[in-house]
Amino acid sequence: MSLLSMLFGSKPKTASLAKERLQLIIAREHADAAGPDYLPELQKELIQVISKYVKVNPEDIKVQLEKQDNYEVLEVNIVLADQDG
Amino acid sequence: MSLLSMLFGSKPKTASLAKERLQLIIAREHADAAGPDYLPELQKELIQVISKYVKVNPEDIKVQLEKQDNYEVLEVNIVLADQDG
Numbered sequence: 001m002s003l004l005s006m007l008f009g010s011k012p013k014t015a016s017l018a019k020e021r022l023q024l025i026i027a028r029e030h031a032d033a034a035g036p037d038y039l040p041e042l043q044k045e046l047i048q049v050i051s052k053y054v055k056v057n058p059e060d061i062k063v064q065l066e067k068q069d070n071y072e073v074l075e076v077n078i079v080l081a082d083q084d085g
Numbered sequence: 086m087s088l089l090s091m092l093f094g095s096k097p098k099t100a101s102l103a104k105e106r107l108q109l110i111i112a113r114e115h116a117d118a119a120g121p122d123y124l125p126e127l128q129k130e131l132i133q134v135i136s137k138y139v140k141v142n143p144e145d146i147k148v149q150l151e152k153q154d155n156y157e158v159l160e161v162n163i164v165l166a167d168q169d170g
Contacts, residue, residue, distance in 0.1 A: 025110040038138045045134045052130075053123045 022050065024076040039065065039074045047076065054080050107135065109161040124150065124159045132161065139165050 024046060026039060043063065050056060062077040109131060111124060128148060135141060147162040 020113065020115040022114075023110070023112040025108070025112075027108040027110075028105070029107075030105040042135065042138050045137075046131055049130045049134055050127065053127050 020054070020080040022054065022078040022080060024050070024074075024078070026074040026076075028072045028074075030070055030072075037072070039072050043074050043076060047078075050078070056080060105139070105165040107139065107163040107165060109135070109159075109163070111159040111161075113157045113159075115155055115157075122157070124157050128159050128161060132163075135163065139163075141165060 024043075026042065026046070028039060047056070047061065056078055060079045064075045064077075066073045066075070111127065111131070113124060132141070132146060141163055145164045149160045149162075151158045151160070
């Protein structure tokens with residue numbers, strides 16, 4: 001589960017951690033670095049879909065786009081608002 | 086960029102690699118392990134959104150759901166069909 005610890009950091013469990021966290025990573029590998037860059041648009045739509053399932057405050061969404069050679073990695077970190085349960 | 090090498094494996098660049106690959110990871114950390122499991126439904130909708138941006142053959146989509154304690158990690162690997170360009 002080393003991927004998990006990379007995703008959420010090294011200390012995911014603390015007593016104060018009552019909130020739910022969601023992380024979305026979209027990684028694109030493409031042969032041609034000049035291909036269309038649809039990831040930012042895609043990200044917006046994906047967040048809309050996620051919002052249908054969980055309560056999300058826009059200010060609790062952190063987005064990071066990283067590009068290198070033939071890669072693009074879009075990372076979306078969401079701290080969810082308190083759910084009903 | 087060690088996350089990238091974990092995502093795509095250790096040899097991402099080969100001469101034969103002309104196809105585009107997309108990887109989607111949804112990681113959910115929740116305090117209550119008994120929370121509603123919306124990830125499979127969410128995954129279906131996310132793939133529908135991705136299909137609006139890129140050509141995807143259903144048989145080229147590999148989905149893996151991993152659960153452990155308070156984590157769920159949904160991993161979607163897509164080898165894209167040849168694009169127009």
